[in-house]
Structures are given as structure tokens and as C-alpha cells.
Amino acid sequence: MRNHRLLLAPAILSVALLQMLPAAARAGDSEFHSLVERMSDYYQKRPVRHMGWLNFFANRYTPGGVSHFEMAIFDDVDASRTHAIEELGSSLVSLVGPSYQPFVSVQDLRSGEWTSIYTRESGKEQIEMLIISIDSSDAVLMKMQLKPEAMRKWLEDPMERGRDARRGAEDAQRDRM
Amino acid sequence: MNARNKKIRSGALAAFFVAMLLGTLSMPAFGQNPRLDIKNLEALAKKASEVVDVNLDGSLLKLASKFMTDEDDREALGIIKNLKGVYVKSFTFDEPGDYSQADVEAIRNQLQAPAWSRIVSARSKHDGENAEIYLMTATDGGSVLGMAIICAEPKELTVVNIVGPVDIDKLSQLEGKMGIPRLGEQTDESGQKPEGHRAKP
Numbered sequence: 106m107r108n109h110r111l112l113l114a115p116a117i118l119s120v121a122l123l124q125m126l127p128a129a130a131r132a133g134d135s136e137f138h139s140l141v142e143r144m145s146d147y148y149q150k151r152p153v154r155h156m157g158w159l160n161f162f163a164n165r166y167t168p169g170g171v172s173h174f175e176m177a178i179f180d181d182v183d184a185s186r187t188h189a190i191e192e193l194g195s196s197l198v199s200l201v202g203p204s205y206q207p208f209v210s211v212q213d214l215r216s217g218e219w220t221s222i223y224t225r226e227s228g229k230e231q232i233e234m235l236i237i238s239i240d241s242s243d244a245v246l247m248k249m250q251l252k253p254e255a256m257r258k259w260l261e262d263p264m265e266r267g268r269d270a271r272r273g274a275e276d277a278q279r280d281r282m
Numbered sequence: 283m284n285a286r287n288k289k290i291r292s293g294a295l296a297a298f299f300v301a302m303l304l305g306t307l308s309m310p311a312f313g314q315n316p317r318l319d320i321k322n323l324e325a326l327a328k329k330a331s332e333v334v335d336v337n338l339d340g341s342l343l344k345l346a347s348k349f350m351t352d353e354d355d356r357e358a359l360g361i362i363k364n365l366k367g368v369y370v371k372s373f374t375f376d377e378p379g380d381y382s383q384a385d386v387e388a389i390r391n392q393l394q395a396p397a398w399s400r401i402v403s404a405r406s407k408h409d410g411e412n413a414e415i416y417l418m419t420a421t422d423g424g425s426v427l428g429m430a431i432i433c434a435e436p437k438e439l440t441v442v443n444i445v446g447p448v449d450i451d452k453l454s455q456l457e458g459k460m461g462i463p464r465l466g467e468q469t470d471e472s473g474q475k476p477e478g479h480r481a482k483p
Contacts, residue, residue, distance in 0.1 A: 206342050212333045226345055256349045263336045264372055264461050 137248045140235075141177045143200060144246060152177040152246075170255025178277060179244040197221050197237055205235055208259075209267035217241050220271040232256045238274030245274040316418045316428020318392050318443040320371045326385050326439065329375060336370040336461040343368065346460075358455040365446035370461035378410070378436035386434060389441055393430055401450065404465075410436045413465050417450065429453075433463045 145151055198207065205223035212219050218240040227233035227250055236247040247270075251259070259266045327333050338346060343365055350359045375381055393400070393416045402415035416430040426449070431442040442462050457464045 206339070207335075207337050208342065209337075210335045212327075213331070214327070214333065215331050224342065224345070230348065232345065232349075253349045253351065256346075257352070260346050260349065260460055261458070262461070263338075264334045264370070267334055267336075 137175045137177075137246075140201065140248075141246060144177070144179060144244065147200070148179050148182045148244065150179055150182055152179050170252040170258075171249050172252070173248070173250040175248045176277065177246045179246075181242060182244055197239075201235055201237070205233075208234075209263045209270075211264075211267045211271045213271065218271065218275070220267065220274060222267055222270055236270050236274065238271060245277055247274065247277075314397055314418060314421065314427060316430075316443070316445045317367070318369070318389070318430055318441070320369060320389070320441050320443055323371065323373075323385075323388055323441075325388060326373050326381060329380050329385070330373040331376045332374040334370075334372045334374075334461075336368070338368040338460055340366050357452065358459060361448055361452055361455060365444060365448065367443075367445040368456075368460050368462070369443040369445070370440065372438065372440040372461070375437045375439075380437070381439060386432065386439065389430075389432055398430065402465075413463075415450070415453075415465070426450075431462070431465070433465070 141152055201223050205225050207221065208224045209222040210220065218238060220236065220238040223235040223237075225233050230253055232251045234249050234251055236245075236249075238245040238247075343362055347359055347362050350362070373381070392398075398416045398418050400414055400416050402413065404413045405411070412432070412434040414432045416432075417426055418428045418430075419426055426447050428446065429442075429444040429448050429450075431440075431444075433440040433442070440461075440463055444456075444462075448456075453465070456462050
């Protein structure tokens with residue numbers, strides 16, 4: 106009996122910790138959470154479950170100069186709720202709010218995918234980057250902090266980095282399936 | 283008392299007119315807005331397979347300059363800190379001939395004299411690549427207010443709009459940065475690099 110108790114305690118502790126981790130990852134950025142909420146309201150759909158887990162681990166394995174990575178994926182969204190591509194830019198601006206400035210946008214007119222990248226200053230020598238990638242059936246929202254070395258790469262070739270971001274969002278959707 | 287009031291009123295009026303005059307002098311002359319309307323090139327966008335926009339306005343440029351701390355960036359930084367904005371729009375097409383010269387006219391129409399003058403026109407018959415550089419100078423002919431670059435390749439068309447004072451001789455410092463194409467890689471009809479090559483009027 107005593108042995109059972111000894112095994113049970115760590116197990117309960119592990120389960121409690123496991124329950125807490127995604128919440129902790131989410132609570133790290135309430136602004137991102139509220140942005141996800143706004144997108145959820147818009148699409149009338151919740152993001153893919155367990156994204157908190159993914160974010161928690163992704164945060165530890167992001168490439169050099171990138172930190173505080175967070176991501177939310179909305180799949181199988183109602184295509185009728187996705188704006189016409191001409192209106193998408195302005196509706197995204199109202200969604201992300203005035204503090205973010207549009208930096209790069211990439212439209213793939215064959216797939217109908219639109220990727221918009223916004224930036225804003227975040228503390229000393231840090232840039233906060235928000236990437237929204239939308240097509241007729243999915244939407245991906247990514248937020249991260251860039252250190253100077255990562256931002257320098259964006260400034261060197263913003264068009265190619267924008268294309269990379271679009272491909273990254275595409276991969277995230279595919280890998281999740 | 284009345285005389286004093288009159289004096290105050292006429293003094294205020296004079297100050298108002300001086301302020302108006304100074305304000306007018308500090309503004310570019312009518313029609314001298316170096317910012318191009320490159321957002322709405324719908325006809326081109328409809329033919330393209332991909333459209334990329336880069337927007338680096340004043341505050342973002344200021345922010346960007348904080349990150350350009352490399353020794354190599356020093357000269358570019360000197361140019362960037364005076365700029366009001368760098369805007370790039372690039373169209374990629376599936377096949378050569380998917381866009382026409384008439385489509386490019388939508389951009390060229392905004393680059394009319396006397397506000398704008400074409401200072402470089404380079405063409406490569408071999409690769410079918412064209413590069414045109416336009417400058418907008420202040421009416422006094424002194425300072426540069428802005429620059430426009432049209433870079434046309436068979437399957438790609440890029441329009442760059444630099445708003446603010448930029449020295450044409452130092453443009454090479456910005457090439458390959460912030461979405462500005464490397465113009466030095468293109469050659470004109472005589473096989474020379476386009477820098478410093480004056481267009482025929």
C-alpha cells in the first residue's frame with residue numbers, strides 16, 4: 106500500500122504539471138491570446154487544440170535570434186468568412202490593432218494565400234513580429250520576438266523572408282494534419 | 283486702449299502671415315509628392331502569380347536603423363536616417379509576356395515631368411531586363427525629394443519608391459537591402475553598368 110502511495114504521488118504531480126504547462130505557455134502573452142480570441146470570434150471557430158503544448162516546446166527550439174514564439178492554427182474555416190483579397194489587408198489591420206505596422210505582405214494568387222507580416226518595437230533592441238497567413242480554408246497566426254541579428258536578416262531581404270514566412274505557415278498547416 | 287488693441291491685432295496678423303509663408307516655403311511645391319501610388323496596381327496584380335509588398339515607413343525605418351550596427355551598414359545607415367519611407371512592390375509572373383508595356387505605363391504615368399525626371403535607363407537585350415531610375419527634385423533644383431526605380435524582367439516587375447533625400451551616387455549602398463534590387467548587376471545597351479548613365483531626354 107505504501108509502495109502504491111509512493112508511485113501515486115509523482116504521478117499526480119506529473120498530471121498536474123502537464124495540465125498547467127499549456128496554460129502557462131498561453132498566459133505568457135495575454136495579448137496573443139486576445140488576438141486568437143478575436144480570430145475565433147471572426148471565424149466562429151476555436152483554434153486547433155493543444156497549441157499551447159506546441160508553443161511551449163517550439164519556444165525552446167526556435168532558431169537563433171527568435172524567441173517567445175507562439176502559434177495558433179484555425180483549420181477548415183468557413184471560406185465565406187474569408188474576405189476578398191482586396192479587402193483582406195484593411196480587415197487584418199483592424200484585427201491586429203494600430204500598434205503593429207504592416208511590414209511585408211505576400212499574396213500567392215494561384216493558391217489564394219495571403220501572408221501579412223506586422224512589426225512593432227518591443228523593449229530595448231527587440232522587435233515583435235506578427236505573421237498572419239490566410240487562405241480559403243485555413244488561417245495561421247504566429248507571434249515572435251526578434252533579436253537584432255534576426256531582424257537584420259529581415260531587412261537584408263524582406264521579400265525573401267516574407268516568402269519564407271508564407272512557406273513556414275504552409276508547413277505548419279501541413280505538419281499538423 | 284483702442285490703439286493698443288489695433289497694434290496687438292496687426293501684430294498677430296503679421297505673425298500669422300509670416301507663419302503661413304514659412305509653412306508654404308517648407309512644403310514641396312504643388313504636385314511634388316514623391317510618394318507613388320503603388321498600392322493600387324490592380325491590373326498587374328490580376329496577371330501576376332505572386333505579389334510582394336514591402337513597407338518601411340518613417341517609424342519603421344527609424345526602428346530598422348537601430349539594427350543596422352554592422353560596419354558594412356554604416357554608409358547605408360547614413361542614407362536611411364534621412365529617409366521618410368521605402369516602399370517596394372514586386373510582381374512575379376508565370377510566363378514571360380504575362381505583362382505588357384501598357385501595364386508598366388500605369389506606373390510611368392505617375393512619373394511625369396516636370397516633377398520627375400528619368401536619370402537612368404538601362405536595357406539588356408540579352409536578358410530582356412530594363413531598369414529605369416527617376417528622381418524628384420525640389421523646384422529650386424537643389425535637394426532630392428524622392429526616387430523611383432522600375433526594374434522590369436521577363437517574369438518579374440519591381441517598383442521601388444524611396445521617399446526622402448537620397449544621393450544617386452550612394453544608391454549602391456542600399457542595393458540588395460530592404461527589397462531594393464541590385465541595379466549594379468544589370469547592364470545597359472553598351473554593356474556598361476547603369477550607375478551614372480544619363481538617360482536620353
